[in-house]
């Protein structure tokens with residue numbers, strides 16, 4: 001048979017070309033492998049690297065910003081607080097207050113449950129005195145959050161002991177169910193002891209006063225109160241509890257206390273859904289002489 005003679009191209013050139021291609025492929029792979037490996041590691045480590053680098057970057061930027069900060073960077077000019085003229089003397093109503101009682105009349109007040117009743121407490125000498133036959137007196141207006149100033153006087157010749165000695169109370173929101181509201185206790189606790197969570201300055205049966213700041217019977221005393229009403233959802237669930245801060249004769253007795261609900265005489269506090277509510281003054285049924293109130297004003301917050 002006649003065979004095909006190998007030519008020089010087959011013998012010498014082709015093997016060189018094949019080897020070159022093989023070598024190129026092999027070394028390309030060997031060369032690319034570490035790059036691909038490093039790349040994949042870098043991608044995997046990206047979050048860690050970012051976690052290290054970003055805070056450092058932010059820190060550097062904030063350091064740079066602090067070094068270059070100007071006083072005016074943290075100063076702003078609006079909204080401008082409205083101007084309120086303070087009372088001339090301590091305890092006098094500021095210009096934006098709603099005057100609930102200035103000693104002249106009881107127009108802002110009504111007996112509980114009877115807005116049109118003409119029966120009210122006794123008005124004389126610029127103050128009003130509890131009439132226990134009339135019962136509790138409440139504001140005709142309703143309030144949510146407010147600052148309240150109110151002054152009271154226990155009769156100088158007060159008799160009785162414990163809870164039966166000049167007992168009254170300021171219900172910071174009043175309603176005709178449950179305990180009837182949230183009572184800030186008014187009582188003569190000048191050298192008269194009782195359960196501490198029921199003495200003057202207490203949120204009745206929830207929070208004793210931080211200190212006993214009572215003055216002697218016969219002297220005018222005062223409360224300054226900051227009241228944040230509770231909030232409820234449309235379905236009546238408690239959204240945020242009521243909070244109260246109270247100064248008694250200028251002394252802090254309740255410091256942003258969060259109420260657990262209303263203030264019953266018997267049983268546990270509970271919340272009952274309500275909106276804006278009157279402020280109520282208590283005509284307590286004890287046999288001691290009735291106390292007096294004067295200079296009552298409120299600022300809605």
Ligand code: MG
Nearest residue numbers: 167168169186
């Ligand atoms: Mg009371």
